Amino acid sequence: DRLEALSPDAAHVLLLAALVVGAYGAYPAGEVAEDVRERVEATGLARSDPSGRFVFRHPLVRSAVISRASEARRRQAHLALAARLPHDEPRRLVHEASAAAHPDEALAGRLERAGQRIAARGADAEGALLLDRAAMLSSDPADRARRMTWAAVTAARGGRLAHTGRLVEEVRRGPVPDDIAPLLAYAVVYVDQSHRIDFESSFTLLPGALDALAVPGADSFGGLAEQVFFKLLLAATYTDDARAWQALDKHLDDVSPLARLCHRAWSDPARTAQGAADELTLLSQGLNEEQEAGAAWLLLWTATAVDVADSGLWRRFTGQHAYATQGSVAKARYYQDFLLGRWDAADDCLQEAEASEELGYHCNALLFRHHYAHFLAGRGDEEGLKRIEALIGPAARRARMRFVTDHLDHLRALAALAHGRYEEAYSRIAELTPPGVLPAGLPWFHLPFFDFVDAAVHTGRREEAQRHLEAGRAARMAGISAHHAFLLAAAEALAAPDDEAEERYREACAVPGAERWVFETARLRLAHGAWLRRHRRAGARDVLLEARQVFSGLGAIPWEERCAAELRADGHQVGTRAEGREQLTGQETRIARLAATGLTNKDIGRQLQLSPRTVATHLYKIYPKLGITSRAALAQALREG
Structure with a gap:
C-alpha cells in the first residue's frame, strides 16, 4: 500500500536505490530533491543514512520494490543508472x-x-x-x-x-x-x-x-x-x-x-x-x-607429489580464482600440516570438507575427509578412521579412485602399527607395495615405505625389508625430495644389523630437514630409544622422553604409551594417560595461555591465525582436560601444571 501511494518521481528514486544495492554500494540520497527524499523516508521503507546513501528497512522491501515495478520501468531505471557510469565500466554494462x-x-x-x-x-x-x-x-x-x-x-x-x-x-x-x-x-x-x-x-x-x-593454428583459448x-x-x-x-x-x-x-x-x-x-x-x-596465475594448480599438485614443505608456495596464490584455486591451496596445506606435525589443523580440515560440500564441490569434500583420515590414523584412532571410511569409501570406490582407496588401506595399516599389530600392518602394506616392488600405480609409494620396513622388521621378515630397501636405493629414492631421502634413511636404520644400527640412526637424524617430518622423526626416535635400551646403551631415556613429548603434543596416545612402556622397561617411573587427565596438545596449550591473560577468542584467533569459532572449539576441549568449567579458572589451572 505504501509503495502504491508514492508519487511517480519518488517511486522512481526508490527503484533506482533498489537496483543499485548489491551491484555497487548504495544510491546517493544526496542527489535526490529534498521533497522527494522526504516522501520516500515518510513511507518508513527506506531512509538516508549519515553518509547520505539510501538504506532499505529490510532486504525484502528492496525485493518488493523491484518485483512490483513494470518491466518498462525497470529498463528505464537501469538505463538511468548506466548513464551515471563510464562507457566500459562493468557495472554500467550490467545495467545496459x-x-x-x-x-x-x-x-x-x-x-x-x-x-x-x-x-x-x-x-x-x-x-x-x-x-x-x-x-x-x-x-x-x-x-x-x-x-x-x-x-x-x-x-x-x-x-x-x-x-x-x-x-x-x-x-x-x-x-x-x-x-x-x-x-x-x-x-x-x-x-x-x-x-x-x-x-x-x-x-x-x-x-x-x-x-x-x-592442431597447428587452432585457438588456444588462453x-x-x-x-x-x-x-x-x-x-x-x-x-x-x-x-x-x-x-x-x-x-x-x-x-x-x-x-x-x-x-x-x-x-x-x-x-x-x-x-x-x-x-x-x-x-x-x-x-x-x-604465468604463475595460470600455473597455480600444476605447481600445487607437483609440490604435493614431492612433499615440498614450503608454506610460501601456496601463500603466493592467496586470492586467486576464488574457490577453485583456494580449494587446491587448502588441500595442499592440510596434507603438509599432517607431514609437518601441525595436527591441531585436523578439525579445520573437517570443517573445510563441510564448506566444500555446501558449495557443491563434492570431490573436494571427499578429499578433505581423506586428509582428515591421515590425522586419525597417525593418532591410532581406529574408530574415527572407520567412520571416515564409511563416509568416503563408497563414493571413492564408485569413482574407481584408487588414490583414496589405496590410501585408506595404508592408513589402516598405520593405525595397526600404532597399536603394535605388526602382522596385520605388514599384510595390508604388502598388498599395496610387495617386497622389493615400488609400483607405478602407487605414485605415493614413499609414504608406506618406512611403514613397510617397520612392520617387516617387527615380524621377522628382514629379507623382505632388505629387498624393499634395495628397491628404494635402485630407484634413487633419495634424489626425489627431502622427504623421500629421510624416509629411506629412517628405514635403513630400522633394518640395519646391530653393528651398524647406531651409525644408521645418527645418519637418519642428520638428513637435512629431518626435524620437519615431526611424526616420522618421533617414530624413528622411539625405535632408536628401544634399540638403545635393548642393547644397554646410554642415552635411551633421553631419546625416548623426546619422542614421548612429541607424541603427546600430537595427541598420538598409542605411540606415547609405547614410549612410556619402553621407559618403564628401562627402569624409569612413568605415568600413563589413564592415571590422570588427558594432556593438552601444543595448540591447546598456546590457546589456554592466551585465554588466561584475558584475550577474547577473536584476539587469540588473530594471533594464531585461527577463526574465533576454532578457538572456541579448542577451549571446549581444554576445560575438561584441566578439570575446570569456565574461562576464569584457566590461569589457576595452568599455574597448577
Whole structure:
C-alpha cells in the first residue's frame, strides 16, 4: 500500500536505490530533491543514512520494490543508472544488459571483453556473470554457445559450480560449434570431476580436446591445453586409468616444462621423479605473475607429489580464482600440516570438507575427509578412521579412485602399527607395495615405505625389508625430495644389523630437514630409544622422553604409551594417560595461555591465525582436560601444571 501511494518521481528514486544495492554500494540520497527524499523516508521503507546513501528497512522491501515495478520501468531505471557510469565500466554494462529488450551484438561484445578482463585478474565469479549476460544478448547461435561455454568455465573457476552445471546443460541442448568443442569438454569434465565425482568423461572427452588444441593454428583459448592436461593428469592419478596415461604421454611435447614435470612427479615417480623437487623450485622461481596465475594448480599438485614443505608456495596464490584455486591451496596445506606435525589443523580440515560440500564441490569434500583420515590414523584412532571410511569409501570406490582407496588401506595399516599389530600392518602394506616392488600405480609409494620396513622388521621378515630397501636405493629414492631421502634413511636404520644400527640412526637424524617430518622423526626416535635400551646403551631415556613429548603434543596416545612402556622397561617411573587427565596438545596449550591473560577468542584467533569459532572449539576441549568449567579458572589451572 505504501509503495502504491508514492508519487511517480519518488517511486522512481526508490527503484533506482533498489537496483543499485548489491551491484555497487548504495544510491546517493544526496542527489535526490529534498521533497522527494522526504516522501520516500515518510513511507518508513527506506531512509538516508549519515553518509547520505539510501538504506532499505529490510532486504525484502528492496525485493518488493523491484518485483512490483513494470518491466518498462525497470529498463528505464537501469538505463538511468548506466548513464551515471563510464562507457566500459562493468557495472554500467550490467545495467545496459538488464535494460536490453532484444539481442544486441555490440553490447554482447563489450560484455564479453569486460568479462574476460575481469576473469584474467582473478575475479572469475564476476567475469562469469558478464559472459553469461553477453551470451543472452548474442544474436548468432554460435556466438551464444561460445560465450555461454566461456561463462561456464569461468564460473567453475570462480566457485559457482552449480551455475556451471546449468550453463553446460543449456549449451549441450543446442548445436555446439566445432571450434569450441575443447572448451565445452573442459567445462563438462570440470562439473563431472568436482561435483559428481565421476571421471569417465575425463577419459572420453579430454584426449580429443588435447588432439584438437594441438592442431597447428587452432585457438588456444588462453592456454586451455595446460588446464585440460592438468585435469586429465588429475583423473589419471586418482584412478590409474590407462586411457588417461596414454593421452598424456602422447601430448607431452605440447605442454609447458611445468606440466611435463608434474607428469613425471606422478606417473611413475620411482622411475621418473628423480630431481623433481629441485626442478620445481627452479621453475616456480622463474614464473612471472601472469604465468604463475595460470600455473597455480600444476605447481600445487607437483609440490604435493614431492612433499615440498614450503608454506610460501601456496601463500603466493592467496586470492586467486576464488574457490577453485583456494580449494587446491587448502588441500595442499592440510596434507603438509599432517607431514609437518601441525595436527591441531585436523578439525579445520573437517570443517573445510563441510564448506566444500555446501558449495557443491563434492570431490573436494571427499578429499578433505581423506586428509582428515591421515590425522586419525597417525593418532591410532581406529574408530574415527572407520567412520571416515564409511563416509568416503563408497563414493571413492564408485569413482574407481584408487588414490583414496589405496590410501585408506595404508592408513589402516598405520593405525595397526600404532597399536603394535605388526602382522596385520605388514599384510595390508604388502598388498599395496610387495617386497622389493615400488609400483607405478602407487605414485605415493614413499609414504608406506618406512611403514613397510617397520612392520617387516617387527615380524621377522628382514629379507623382505632388505629387498624393499634395495628397491628404494635402485630407484634413487633419495634424489626425489627431502622427504623421500629421510624416509629411506629412517628405514635403513630400522633394518640395519646391530653393528651398524647406531651409525644408521645418527645418519637418519642428520638428513637435512629431518626435524620437519615431526611424526616420522618421533617414530624413528622411539625405535632408536628401544634399540638403545635393548642393547644397554646410554642415552635411551633421553631419546625416548623426546619422542614421548612429541607424541603427546600430537595427541598420538598409542605411540606415547609405547614410549612410556619402553621407559618403564628401562627402569624409569612413568605415568600413563589413564592415571590422570588427558594432556593438552601444543595448540591447546598456546590457546589456554592466551585465554588466561584475558584475550577474547577473536584476539587469540588473530594471533594464531585461527577463526574465533576454532578457538572456541579448542577451549571446549581444554576445560575438561584441566578439570575446570569456565574461562576464569584457566590461569589457576595452568599455574597448577
